[in-house]
Amino acid sequence: DSGVTQTPKHLITATGQxxxxxxxxxxxxxxxxxxxxxxxxxLQFLIQYYNGEERAKGNILERFSAQQFPDLHSELNxxxxxxxxxxxxxxxxxxxxxxxxxxxxxxxxxTRLTVL
Amino acid sequence: QQQVKxxxxxxxxxxxxxxxxxxxxxxxxxxxxxxxxxxxxxxPALLIAIRPDxxxxxxxxxxxxxxxxxxxxxxxxxxxQPGDSATYFCAAGGYQTGANxxxxxxxTRLTVIP
Numbered sequence: 208d209s210g211v212t213q214t215p216k217h218l219i220t221a222t223g224q225x226x227x228x229x230x231x232x233x234x235x236x237x238x239x240x241x242x243x244x245x246x247x248x249x250l251q252f253l254i255q256y257y258n259g260e261e262r263a264k265g266n267i268l269e270r271f272s273a274q275q276f277p278d279l280h281s282e283l284n285x286x287x288x289x290x291x292x293x294x295x296x297x298x299x300x301x302x303x304x305x306x307x308x309x310x311x312x313x314x315x316x317x318t319r320l321t322v323l
Numbered sequence: 324q325q326q327v328k329x330x331x332x333x334x335x336x337x338x339x340x341x342x343x344x345x346x347x348x349x350x351x352x353x354x355x356x357x358x359x360x361x362x363x364x365x366x367p368a369l370l371i372a373i374r375p376d377x378x379x380x381x382x383x384x385x386x387x388x389x390x391x392x393x394x395x396x397x398x399x400x401x402x403x404q405p406g407d408s409a410t411y412f413c414a415a416g417g418y419q420t421g422a423n424x425x426x427x428x429x430x431t432r433l434t435v436i437p
Contacts, residue, residue, distance in 0.1 A: 209366065240424060250367070250412060250427040263424050297366050310416075311357070312425060314366035 210234065211300050211315035219321045225286040228318045232279055232300030238262070239281040240301070240312060241273055245294040256281055288322045295319050326350060327415050329428025336435050342400040344431045346413035349394065353415040357425070358387065358398050361410045370411070371398070403435045 210233035252265035256275035357372035416425040
């Protein structure tokens with residue numbers, strides 16, 4: 208158990224809908240990362256937050272947005288869903304962003320999104 | 324573009340054999356190279372990681388070999404066991420433009436045959 212929690216575990220919805228995925232980082236971790244894992248794309252970095260502020264953006268679509276709240280939990284919002292958005296969405300957390308050094312990321316169990 | 328290239332895509336090894344997975348990267352600013360293990364239905368879990376100041380790191384049956392000049396690193400699993408059957412991801416990261424996100428390889432599905 209990594210200490211990172213994600214809800215819900217499974218989500219089934221229809222095209223055009225909007226969903227919210229939730230992540231609680233490990234106790235004490237300030238950074239939260241969101242990744243999308245699909246069969247043909249592997250693990251793709253979406254976005255990173257550090258202590259409430261956006262730090263980096265990866266391959267995140269404009270239909271997707273995220274935020275990190277004062278209690279450090281994070282939400283990933285996916286709107287105008289398309290069939291191709293069906294994937295596993297992982298949240299990871301790390302302690303901090305020390306300059307010049309990578310930081311260990313701990314992954315949650317993921318949310319499996321199915322868009323019908 | 325794929326910042327980290329991983330091979331092979333799949334690997335079948337006999338129990339007791341050595342599993343070798345290779346990765347290559349381009350960005351010389353990367354300074355952290357972790358390997359993650361993922362079982363079906365689970366999130367990736369950190370297996371072992373290396374920094375570029377050493378050429379090898381060993382933890383139990385798992386060894387990372389790192390070649391800075393070639394910009395390559397590999398995972399060796401000695402005495403492979405059926406319980407090692409999983410998907411393995413290499414990654415590279417470091418502090419860049421105020422962030423330290425990881426770039427992942429495409430994964431290697433390892434099957435260890437009893």
